[in-house]
Amino acid sequence: MMGAENLMGLVVAALLLPGVGGAEHTLFHYAPVGDDVTLPCGDVPRRDCSSVSWSFYKGGDVRYTQEVLRGTVSEKSDKASRLSVSSNCSLRVRDLRAGDAGSYLCDQHGDGGTQINVYLSLLSISSPSRVTDLTPGGNLVLSCFLFSYYNAGMCKGYSSLGFSLSWLDEDGAALQNNSRYELIQGSSCNVTLAVRLQQEDNNRKWRCQMHSSTENHVMTLLDFRSTFVFQSPVSDPTVSPSSPEPPAAQLPISRIVLCAALPVMIVIVAVFTWRTDRKRGREFAKAIEFQEIK
Template sequence: MAECHMFLLELIILCSIFTGTNGIEETNVFFSSGENVRLPCNNARSDCTSTTWNYNSHKETVELVNGGKLKNNIERHERLTMGSDCSLNIMKATKKEYGLYFCLQYLNGRLQETDEHVFLHFLHVSPSISQTEIKAGRSGTLSCQLHLYPGVSCDTLVRIEGYQLMWVNQAGVNLMTDSRYQILFFSNLCKISLATTLLNEDHNREWRCQLTQRNQLKTSASFTVKYSGQRCILGMSSVHFTQGTLLSGF
């Protein structure tokens, strides 16, 4: 019976994603590696005892919370907590955390019509050359990509909801107008690259990829160049804003 219930739940999820379902509230949350993430559950009751959290990675569905209690037989249970508002919190989130989370409410054992879908999307920056190849005078490219849950349209996020990727310097100045850098936007609009040639004065210089929505910062991922002797090392850090709170991970 448990397997049958989970199979039917997966069918409901797929139908609601691709056809739309009345009564479902959808929320987009963004993060980069190492961030503490909060997933809201706006339809929850006061004591959370009716709340169930499930996760879908587009391959399988996993129950994380049942009746307001965390499941202990899942791989990442030690990094999960529930807030007093029934939100699901993930500590030091990694790329494998991105996907669809859904907060369900059960009343007298029956699934209610209203639930919340939280799409957790992952922002990642990667260099085109290895650490041993990084040195002054060498050209390289940083690629910044927003990994979206399958079925979520990047075109919709950008053109309708006003999300935007951009490269900025340490002072937060957009690098689009700086002739030193070549910035390329990809056709899917959720990937942007920055190319440049490293200079001696780039020691401790940071380049940051920001995700904004109508000029409000959602999350960012950055790289900092550090020179050591004749070689330099590229380090990574990330900066995030969540409900007005500044979080950082190293």
């Protein structure tokens, strides 16, 4: 049996769908993943925000959470550490993540039931390519998604907003299908780029652009940089191809000391041996002379 919270989420989500009544004012906001965003609550008569609450709704899995209650961030929110309420009661969300995409409802209690519903969509780039693929002759695959109220790459309910995703080079020129680039359009909010890499693509930026023709020509950009980690060393053309002369051999100090001391040691041993043999010869001669006297 469906729980009360899920049932409430279904009812509220149905009321919040684009084109369906419920919120007095509906806004659409776009931002890249990782950025910070401020969601407006409109004109709040009392600046202490004690009459303001913020709720979050997620389509698809129909999720509902209370983010701010009576002007204070809820400790039960999984975004609590990244949320704050500004002096004009706007909701500040830091370090945006894909799961933050959805509908944020600002409810001004006791002020005529004024509500502001902000649909937050987030732009994200992902790549299945490995680091070892980022090399001349390798293949780079980049997927650009718009995480919306419904899900990643799902444009349901957004077709009337007139927005699209496209891939640009770092100079802002739109990329087209050719022998080097392949564009795969999954939907207006899901487009994949496949690139056959060349040497000049090292440290090059690839840009995904979200453009809306109806929302005051809103445009959001997100970049990906292809950096070659594994490369063959490039030879310096200024260096002569001939082999350089080997450096002069240098003996270590210990060998120099040994070479200098060895002859001295040989002379000392020779002198000592000569003196010893001479002494023994004298003693032997005396012994023989003593025997003859006897």
